[in-house]
Amino acid sequence: MNQYDAFDILIVEDNPSDAELTVRSLRKQNLANRIFVAEDGVEALDFIFCRGKFSTRDSMKPPKVIFLDLKLPKISGLQVLKEIKTKPETKMLPVVIITSSKEDPDIKAAYELGANSYVVKPVDFDVFVHAINQTGLYWLLINEPPKM
Secondary structure (H helix, E strand, O other): OOOOOOOEEEEEOOOHHHHHHHHHHHHHOOOOOEEEEEOOHHHHHHHHOOOHHHOOOOOOOOOOEEEEOOOOOOOOHHHHHHHHHHOOOOOOOOEEEEEOOOOHHHHHHHHHOOOOEEEEOOOOHHHHHHHHHHHHHHHHHHOOOOOO
């Protein structure tokens, strides 16, 4: 996939303000053709595995990157991460944890489960926007993923 191919981003975030800010930051940089927001762990897994309301989604076009919060309703971010990284068809998907948790056990657990990166959400608005822009630029334009 080259940087000009169409791609999808999945943002898994239950806080509407953080989700909107993330979407706006990525769109401002023209980093995605389509951005999907899942509000809980169940919806995220349905999107990734083309189930439920996403059953018609093309499973041969996985998201280029998943931005995943840890503190989610229904199924936690760590459980979502584990599900993604233990399935052969999704284990290579880049998953970037974007969370407010600076707790070492969360960081360690995320990396043990296969997270590709761990970003702590800055509290300051401008710093948050900059962090999302930099993260998006790296994972969407610079990183070279393996062929799925």
